[in-house]
Amino acid sequence: MTSRRHLIHQSIAAAAGATLLLRLVPAEATPESLQQAIASFSGDAPIRTGRVKLQIAELVENGNAVPVTVSVDSPMSAGDFVRRIALFNERNPQPEVAVFELSPANGRAEVGTRIRLATSQGVVAVAQMNDGSLWQQRVDVIVTLAACIEGG
Helix, strand or coil: CCCHHHHHHHHHHHHHHHHHHHHHCCCCCCHHHHHHHHHHHHCCCCEEECCEEEECCCEEEECCCEEEEEEECCCCECCECEEEEEEEECCCCCCEEEEEECCHHHCCCEEEEEECCCCCEEEEEEEEECCCCEEEEEEEEEEEECCCCCCC
16 A cells, blocks of 8 residues: 555655756747747848847857847937837747837837847847837857756
């Protein structure tokens, strides 16, 4: 006859084994999911390269808090301004990092934040102007110490 204590120990051991298995296979986005996320943001409208300046180090020692600044060439006037700026990456658990809403009241088309990078990957900034046009820049970042991976 199996004792209650034995069953509890078996359940704990099974749960620990499942947790260990999950940690060995971290979830990550793919280049395809990156393209899907950008298409969702852009509504499948064409995206041109230019006007956007994505400032992020191309070699990052630690992916836990990577400084990122995105600026867009725009006068931020009532007739010509940036409506939204989005950040995407291709290998973190989710490809959408952030979306910033702007208006002429912002004065400058510039945002800054820190992001986590799970591993070496491409980071993409896309800006949507008030006329609906979309502009982008991509930077490939090499990460020597990964983030977004739970450790024990």
